[in-house]
Amino acid sequence: MKEFFFRYRGWLFVPSAVIMLALAKPTMLSLIIGFLVSFLIGEGIRIWAVGFSGVTTRKSELDAPILITAGPYAHLRNPLYLGNLISWIGFCIAAAGGAALWAQIVIYVSVIASYLIIYGNIIPLEEQFLEKQFGEPFREYLKNVPRMFPSLKAYNKQNGTWVPRVILVAESQTIIMLLAVAALLILKYMHILNF
Numbered sequence: 512m513k514e515f516f517f518r519y520r521g522w523l524f525v526p527s528a529v530i531m532l533a534l535a536k537p538t539m540l541s542l543i544i545g546f547l548v549s550f551l552i553g554e555g556i557r558i559w560a561v562g563f564s565g566v567t568t569r570k571s572e573l574d575a576p577i578l579i580t581a582g583p584y585a586h587l588r589n590p591l592y593l594g595n596l597i598s599w600i601g602f603c604i605a606a607a608g609g610a611a612l613w614a615q616i617v618i619y620v621s622v623i624a625s626y627l628i629i630y631g632n633i634i635p636l637e638e639q640f641l642e643k644q645f646g647e648p649f650r651e652y653l654k655n656v657p658r659m660f661p662s663l664k665a666y667n668k669q670n671g672t673w674v675p676r677v678i679l680v681a682e683s684q685t686i687i688m689l690l691a692v693a694a695l696l697i698l699k700y701m702h703i704l705n706f
Contacts, residue, residue, distance in 0.1 A: 516632035521688070524599075527625040528692065531606050534614040537700040541608025545601045546693060553598030554682075554689060559583050560590035561681045562673040578645045580652055581669035586661040588638075588652070592630050593659055598689060599626065605696050634658065 516523065537545075563582040583590035599622045607615040641649045648668075656666050698704035 512632065514636065516629055517636055520629055520633060521684075523629050524622075524625055527621040530621045531602065531618050532692075532695055532699065532704075534610055534618050535606035535696060535699045536609035536611075536614070537605050537696050538608035539700070542605045542696060542700055545603070545605025545608075545696075547601070548604055549598040549601030549689060549693070553594045553596070553601055554686070556583060556590055556594035556597065557685060558678055558682060559673075560594065561678055562675055563671045564591070565674065565677045565681055575641060575644055577670065578641065578648055578652065579671040580656070580666050581671040582673055583661075584671065585656070585665040585669050586663070588656050588658050589630075589634060590661075592634070593661070595630075596626055602692055602696065605693075606699075 560583045563579050563584060587593060600619075603619050603622050607618050610618065638653065642653075651668070652666065656662065695704060
């Protein structure tokens with residue numbers, strides 16, 4: 512079951528995205544704040560992380576040629592997933608701007624519940640894989656670096672380098688998805704898209 516969540520992780524957010532878009536009542540202010548949160552903070556964290564982890568993050572099978580413990584990985588074990596959460600929260604902010612309170616609650620709950628269910632299955636699967644792959648070095652990393660909430664103190668055994676040339680290849684799919692959701696929210700704001 513966990514493998515299913517890993518393999519289809521991108522598609523599993525579609526239902527909550529549809530709910531969010533159906534209930535969206537964005538305002539100009541909510542769009543600006545939400546897009547800043549999504550693109551600058553959420554995607555900024557992802558770009559920083561992908562520069563270290565590379566294209567292996569796009570595969571549908573688990574893969575880790577080396578244990579990355581540098582950059583954002585020195586502060587938390589799952590910076591990509593934190594970036595995703597922040598991006599989705601940004602879209603919730605954008606969508607919920609002028610919505611009724613009940614609709615705002617449904618928007619946030621559907622996105623956060625999806626996130627918890629999907630990554631609640633994926634993260635243990637990945638950690639089990641990494642422990643098999645790297646053994647004691649990963650177990651030590653596991654003990655010293657938090658799962659989702661960053662530590663100000665960096666892990667002292669850092670491994671990996673930031674390679675900016677992989678970002679466009681590794682992040683193109685995510686950037687396209689973010690732009691598509693942003694475009695749909697703008698169309699809702701302009702009353703061109705009504706559903």
